[in-house]
Amino acid sequence: MPRLFCQDHPGVAALEARVVDSRPGAVLLDRSPFFPGGGGQLPDRGTLEWEGGLLAVVRLVPDGRGLWHEFDGEAEPHGMVMARIDGVFRNLMCELHTVAHVANSIVYREFGGALLTGAQLSADGTFRVDFDLPDIDPDRLRSLGGPINDALRQDFPIRTFRMPWSEAEATSGMFRSKSVSPPPQEDGTVRIVEIIGLDRQACGGTHLETSGAARPIRILKVDNKGRQNRRIKIGLAET
Template sequence: MQTQALFREDAYAEGNSAVVVESSEAGIVLDRSVFYPRAGGQPGDTGAILWEGGEMPVADTVKAPDGSALHVPAAGAAIPPVGAKVTAKLDWTRRHRHMRMHTTLHLLCAAMPGIYATGNQIGADKSRLDFDLPDPPAKEWVTEKLNELIAGDHPIGERWISEAELDANPGLVRTLSVQPPRGAGQVRLVRIGTEEAPIDLQPCGGTHVRRTGEIGRVEVVKMESKGKQNRRIHIVLAEDAK
């Protein structure tokens, strides 16, 4: 039985009750969880799993072979038994920073229409996006454009389309390195802006904020060459800029 991915239903849920369905030193699988398993450049969530008489710090969350969320225990931590009723509790501060950063990378795609991303990595402190971009604009221009989009306080939503619809609209895929997950028959689209006039619309399985204004100011701190055409753009939240 796959874990019910509660983070898809509500990215702002900070915890949930659950039952342990698999338990080993490799990790804990719950019947339902708000924890995001590492994928698509977004880190796995951390936090804790609590039960009567015990607590397991979660050092990482990854995907089990069947796609379930595998909550990886910290070294030496006690683990709950199969069948235990537990509470899963996120490190919410870290997760929310990932949501702000992830949404910023979508806006970076919006700032450079028609340019394909070749790689990405989301972090709580710094994130980066690589582009197939031989002549990049100045980092000051990118910073200004991103903050203009953020200040617009655009709504963020989602909808699902069939894999056939995605195949008929290949331009929705903005990344060359990471392709949307297939096999379930449906693909999740994340939209920034209105349905009638989206600023950005692309397949994504990660977590995002509800409105761009929630991100706060950001800063492009570095742009570097990673090949003949590949350019890497490093971004931090403005409160962390030095």
């Protein structure tokens, strides 16, 4: 997949783009602010607007040429379109995703390099993270709310950069998922998200600019998912 515009410009919510290909119910744009979903982060919501109308994007499908924007109905967007994402929803995803990294970094550090076995952000201001933690008392995980909120309050800056995939693979802690490694980009690099002073890991999603821009959270639930996995459900404290 070509590099996503939103990975380098997460603050851009609207972008004028050209329709470069189309099929019934979908157009391929030459550039797009949309995040297609992945790594537990939900796809962006938003619209395409052009001279002939306005429609809601219902699905995003990346391929080797870029992002296909799918929609319901018979419309045929063409020429130049204004692609616009729902900025409130995107910001919520950035916030939850940032908190997920903070939680992940604390679990990784506190529990001997425990790896992630699943993650899913939700539109209701909650998310779940599953870890490979077969021998851990769930009460230890229930007490992680304090350390997570402390780390958010410290307001660490967050940046992204590219690292050669082979170097990331050889660096301990850079790939946090137990089962999937992120694919290398066409140029052989992988995108690293760094919470400066706290954590570095490969990730393709969108995040806040500092940890302190996230609201405080609370641990909602800790469950056993099979013998190996512990699932932690976390929510923004005020939701």
